[in-house]
Every structure is written in C-alpha cells, then in structure tokens.
Amino acid sequence: MLGLAGLLGLLMVGASMNMDFSEDEDDETEIEEELPEQEELPKLVSGTDLNDTLGGGEQSDSIFAFMGNDVAYGGDGDDVIDGGEGDDLLDGAGDDDVLHGGDGDDSLQGDYGDDTLNGDEGDDSLAGMAGDDALSGGEGADTLIGGDGSDSLAGDAGDDALMGGEGDDLVMGGDGADIVNGNDGSDTLFGGDEDNPEDGERDYLNGGAGDDTLTLGAGDNANGGEGADTFNLGDWIQDGPATIEDYDPTEDKIVVMYDQDFHPDAEVSVEVDENGQASVYLDGEMVAEVPDAGGLTAQDIEMIPRAA
Numbered sequence: 001m002l003g004l005a006g007l008l009g010l011l012m013v014g015a016s017m018n019m020d021f022s023e024d025e026d027d028e029t030e031i032e033e034e035l036p037e038q039e040e041l042p043k044l045v046s047g048t049d050l051n052d053t054l055g056g057g058e059q060s061d062s063i064f065a066f067m068g069n070d071v072a073y074g075g076d077g078d079d080v081i082d083g084g085e086g087d088d089l090l091d092g093a094g095d096d097d098v099l100h101g102g103d104g105d106d107s108l109q110g111d112y113g114d115d116t117l118n119g120d121e122g123d124d125s126l127a128g129m130a131g132d133d134a135l136s137g138g139e140g141a142d143t144l145i146g147g148d149g150s151d152s153l154a155g156d157a158g159d160d161a162l163m164g165g166e167g168d169d170l171v172m173g174g175d176g177a178d179i180v181n182g183n184d185g186s187d188t189l190f191g192g193d194e195d196n197p198e199d200g201e202r203d204y205l206n207g208g209a210g211d212d213t214l215t216l217g218a219g220d221n222a223n224g225g226e227g228a229d230t231f232n233l234g235d236w237i238q239d240g241p242a243t244i245e246d247y248d249p250t251e252d253k254i255v256v257m258y259d260q261d262f263h264p265d266a267e268v269s270v271e272v273d274e275n276g277q278a279s280v281y282l283d284g285e286m287v288a289e290v291p292d293a294g295g296l297t298a299q300d301i302e303m304i305p306r307a308a
Helices: 002-020
Strands: 044-046 053-055 062-064 071-073 080-082 089-091 098-100 107-109 116-118 125-127 134-136 143-145 152-154 161-163 170-172 179-181 188-190 204-206 213-215 221-223 230-234 242-244 253-259 268-272 278-282 285-290 301-306
Touching: 161 170, 170 179, 230 278, 230 285, 253 278, 253 285, 268 301
Parallel strands: 044 062, 053 071, 062 080, 071 089, 080 098, 089 107, 098 116, 107 125, 116 134, 125 143, 134 152, 143 161, 152 170, 161 179, 170 188, 179 204, 188 213, 204 221, 213 230, 221 242, 230 253, 242 285, 253 301
Antiparallel strands: 268 278, 278 285
C-alpha cells in the first residue's frame, strides 16, 4: 500500500509540473513569411472576327486583332500590334512600338518612344507623336503626321498628306498627288518622280521654318518657307516643269542634277520674261519655272552629276 501511495504521489507531481510548462503569451514569437511579388509576363493577345477591344500590359506584348473593326492598346513596353482586316484604332502607348494597320481605313498612334507605323492598304491616318518615328502610309490616300522628334514619313502609293512636325524630318510623298509639309526644323522633302501633271498628278512641297531641302518632280509646286532652302531639280523632270514659288536669291539655292551618261556635256540655261519669271532648262528641256526669280541667272545654279 505504501508503494502504491508513493507512485500516485509521483504522478500527481508530474501532472503539476506539466501544468507549469504551459506557454506564456509574453513569450510568443510570430514569424511572417513574405512571398516575392510576381512580375507580369509579356502577353500574346488574339482577337476574333468580331469588333474587339484588346489591351496589353506592362511588358512587351504582341496583339493580333484579326478581322473586325478593332481597338487595340499596347500599354507599357515595346509592343507589336497588328490590326488585320477592318477599320482599326491602334495605340502603341508606351515605349518603342510597331503597329500594322492591315487592310481597311485605320488610325494608328505611336505616342511615346521611337515608333514604327505602317498603314498598309486603305486610307489610313498615322500619328507618330513623341520620339523619332518611322511612318509608312502604304496604298491609299493616307494622312501622316510625325509630331515631335526627327521623323521619317513615306506616303507611298496614293494621294497622301504628310506633315513632319517639329524636328529635322525626312518626308517623301511617293506615287500620287501628294501634299508634303516639313514644318519646323531642317527638313528633307521629296515629292516623287512618277507624277503625270497632264492627269492632275502634282505634289505640293512646303518646307516651313528651317533650312530645308526640297527635291521636286515633274509638275511639283515648292515653297521653301523661312530659312535658307535648297531646291533640287534634275533630268528626271521630263513631263512638265516644276514650280519654285519663293526663291530668295540672298539665301536659297537651286541645284540641277544630271546623269553624265545621258548628259555628257550638260548645260543649264535660264530665260527671264518681261514679268520677271524665269524658266530653267537642262540641255533645252525645261525643268522649272521660278515666278519671282529675283534676277536669277545660269551662274546662280549649281550643277551636280549623279549616278545612273
């Protein structure tokens, strides 16, 4: 009996000891695990044959709208957006984006960054906005606006309207009767050399402010605007003379380029009528008319041979 009582006493003491080792609230330590933030991945976004509204994210995304009159927004990153068929509205938004309008009358806007905009087929409207952008109208009667930065604009086929905006821009009309505007900056303008003035195909080149270089084709009309401008003529003008509207002999320059294979002994001559309008000839072929010539002579014109 004494042994049993002793054993029971030990068990009671053990129970008391177990009670004494219970956790105290003051001794609790909380450990919080912080999971790493997940980075957003580039998106591949596909539209349908319906009129879709599609958007990219923070990364460099690829958006393919396919058919329908779609709205696509790139967001941050260097995005690629293809409008596909239909009259689409595409906005690159973030960084250096590449936009393709596809078939249809599309509106493309680059926003920030050095963007590449291609209108493709249809009568498209392209706006580069900020950055040094490259705009190509493709087929159709397109409107191209470069915006800020030194931009490159090509109207391609069709009767296009091109405006370089601020910066030193390269603006090329291409085929068709184009309106080519350099605006601010020292711009380089080309009207195109495949126009037919008899069919009403002539380009209008306006340099705007700055020291501009304007290259004229057959039947083109050029106005250099403010600054010391250079008007380039050449033996490619065969279907009707170009017109230089605002030649200033104190600061502007007229250049005639020729192929030495076809003009081995090239000669430039100038005839001035009683109204002061000068006609410029290359080997007897009239290449330009200058309404207010300011006493222009053949000695004032620079001749430059060019490669065939």
